[in-house]
Amino acid sequence: PSPLAALVAAGLTLAVPLQTVPAAQASTGSGDFVPGSAGLGDPYFPHAGNGGYDVGHYTIRLRFTPKTRHLSATTTITATAKKNLSRFDLDFSGPKIGKVLVNGERASYARKGQELVVTPRHGLPSGKTFTVEVSYAGRPKAIKDKALGVTGWINTKDGAVVLAEPDGARSWFPVNDNPRDKATYTFEVTVPEGLTVLANGEPGNSGVAGPRDGYRTSKWEMRRPMASYLAMVAIGKFKVTQGVVDGMPNITAYDPSLAKEFKRLHGTTAKAIRWESKIFGDYPFSSTGGIADRLGVYYALETQGRPVYDTGMSDEPTIVHELAHQWFGDSVGLRSWKDIWLNEGFASYAEWLYQEQHGGPSAEKTFAEHYKHKAGSAFWKLKTGDPGRTGMFDWNAIYLRGAMTVHALRKKIGDETFFTLLRTWTKENRHSTVTTKDLIALAERLSGQNLDDLFDAWLYKAAKPKL
Numbered sequence: 459p460s461p462l463a464a465l466v467a468a469g470l471t472l473a474v475p476l477q478t479v480p481a482a483q484a485s486t487g488s489g490d491f492v493p494g495s496a497g498l499g500d501p502y503f504p505h506a507g508n509g510g511y512d513v514g515h516y517t518i519r520l521r522f523t524p525k526t527r528h529l530s531a532t533t534t535i536t537a538t539a540k541k542n543l544s545r546f547d548l549d550f551s552g553p554k555i556g557k558v559l560v561n562g563e564r565a566s567y568a569r570k571g572q573e574l575v576v577t578p579r580h581g582l583p584s585g586k587t588f589t590v591e592v593s594y595a596g597r598p599k600a601i602k603d604k605a606l607g608v609t610g611w612i613n614t615k616d617g618a619v620v621l622a623e624p625d626g627a628r629s630w631f632p633v634n635d636n637p638r639d640k641a642t643y644t645f646e647v648t649v650p651e652g653l654t655v656l657a658n659g660e661p662g663n664s665g666v667a668g669p670r671d672g673y674r675t676s677k678w679e680m681r682r683p684m685a686s687y688l689a690m691v692a693i694g695k696f697k698v699t700q701g702v703v704d705g706m707p708n709i710t711a712y713d714p715s716l717a718k719e720f721k722r723l724h725g726t727t728a729k730a731i732r733w734e735s736k737i738f739g740d741y742p743f744s745s746t747g748g749i750a751d752r753l754g755v756y757y758a759l760e761t762q763g764r765p766v767y768d769t770g771m772s773d774e775p776t777i778v779h780e781l782a783h784q785w786f787g788d789s790v791g792l793r794s795w796k797d798i799w800l801n802e803g804f805a806s807y808a809e810w811l812y813q814e815q816h817g818g819p820s821a822e823k824t825f826a827e828h829y830k831h832k833a834g835s836a837f838w839k840l841k842t843g844d845p846g847r848t849g850m851f852d853w854n855a856i857y858l859r860g861a862m863t864v865h866a867l868r869k870k871i872g873d874e875t876f877f878t879l880l881r882t883w884t885k886e887n888r889h890s891t892v893t894t895k896d897l898i899a900l901a902e903r904l905s906g907q908n909l910d911d912l913f914d915a916w917l918y919k920a921a922k923p924k925l
C-alpha cells in the first residue's frame with residue numbers, strides 16, 4: 459500500500475482531502491512530516507551524509523565508454539525512513555540528472571552544491587522502506603582537493619577506476635556519503651567488449667551478459683555492509699588471476715603494462731591474508747584480491763574486499779597495510795572521520811608486526827626510531843586523535859604516530875592482552891562502526907588498567923608523549 463493508504467487504513471484522519479495532501483503537511487498524529495537534515499554532523503565533512511533515513515542497499519547500473527568518457531547510469535537506493543520525511547537529501551556531484559523516482563513515482567529535485575534535495579509526491583513514514591531511483595548521464599569528474607588529493611571517478615587510458623576516500627563517492631553515484639551508513643551493493647557495469655570490469659565482492663550469479671551492440675555487462679555483488687567511500691569499480695584492460703586462499707576466491711588484476719611490478723600481487727595477497735587471519739581473527743568478507751592500474755594518485759586504497767594499488771605501490775608492506783584495513787577500517791569502520799587514526803594507525807602497525815614476524819626489525823625498534831624525533835619538532839605538531847580535515851592523511855601524525863600509539867598501548871598492557879585485544883576488537887565490532895572511546899573502553903576492560911592518561915598523551919596532545 460502507498461504510505462497514505464497505510465495511514466488511512468490505520469484509522470488516522472487527515473486534515474485535508476487525500477488527493478491534495480502535500481507531503482510536507484501530511485499529519486499522522488505521531489508527528490508531522492519534516493525534511494531530513496542535509497548533513498550528519500561530521501566536523502570534517504559537515505555536508506557529507508544526510509539525516510532522516512538509513513540506506514540498506516545500492517544497485518549501481520553503469521554504461522561507460524572509455525573513448526568518449528561518457529557514462530550513463532541509474533542508481534537505485536533502498537532505504538528506511540528514520541522519521542516522517544517530507545523530503546530528504548542525497549550527496550551527488552555527478553553528471554546531469556535525467557529523472558528521480560521515489561517508490562516508482564516521479565519526484566521533484568534540486569541540486570545545491572553537493573546536496574541533491576529530493577521531494578517525493580508523498581511523505582515517507584518513519585520506519586517504512588522506500589526506494590529512490592536516480593538516472594544520470596554525462597562525463598563524471600574526479601574530485602580534486604588541495605590537501606586530500608584526487609578522489610572519486612578517475613579516468614584511465616583504457617577505462618576508469620573509483621577511489622573515494624574520504625568523500626569521492628558522490629562523484630559517481632547519489633549516496634548517503636557518511637561512513638556510519640553502511641549498505642550492501644550490487645554493481646552492473648556495461649562496457650565495450652574486450653574490456654574487463656572488476657568491483658567489490660564477488661561476480662554476480664548471472665555473471666556476464668552480452669555481447670550486445672558491442673557491449674558486455676558484468677555483475678558484482680558486495681553482500682556485506684560497506685561504507686560508501688569503499689565502493690569501487692575498475693574498468694579497463696586487465697590481466698586477471700583467480701585463485702583460492704583460506705577457502706575463498708582471491709581475484710587479482712593488473713594493467714598488463716604493469717606486469718613486471720605487480721606479478722607478485724596475487725601471491726603476496728594470499729600470504730598476507732593468511733598471516734593476518736591468524737593475528738586479527740576471521741577475515742570479514744567472502745573474497746579477497748587486489749587491482750593495480752596507472753592512476754597518477756600516488757596512493758593505494760583499501761576498497762572493501764579488493765584494494766586498489768596505483769603504480770609504485772606494489773611493495774609487500776603496502777599490500778599488508780591495505781589488507782589489514784579489511785579488518786581495521788572496512789569491517790570495523792569509523793563513525794567519525796576525526797578518528798581516522800583508528801584506520802591508519804592499526805593498518806600501519808600491521809606492517810610493523812609483519813616485519814617483526816618475518817625476519818625484519820622488531821616493532822619496538824621501529825617505534826624507537828620514530829620516537830627519536832625531538833620534542834617541539836614538526837613530527838609532533840598535529841593531534842593524532844583530531845588532526846583536522848587537511849591533516850587526515852598526514853604521514854607523521856596519522857600513519858606513524860597512529861602506529862606508535864598502538865605500540866605504546868601494547869607495551870602498557872602486555873603482549874598477551876594486546877593480541878587478545880586485536881581479536882576481540884575485530885570480533886565485537888565486525889561490520890559495524892566505532893569511536894576512539896570504544897577502543898579505550900575495551901582496552902581498559904581487557905587489561906583492568908586505567909588508560910586515560912596514555913591515550914590522552916598519544917592522541918589529544920600536539921606534543922611528544924613521555925614514556
Ligand code: ARG
Binds near residue numbers: 624783851
Ligand atoms: N587509506 C589509504 C591508505 O591506505 C589512503 C587514502 C588516501 N586518500 C587520499 N584522498 N589521499 O593509506
Ligand code: ZN
Binds near residue numbers: 779783801802805
Ligand atoms: Zn591506510
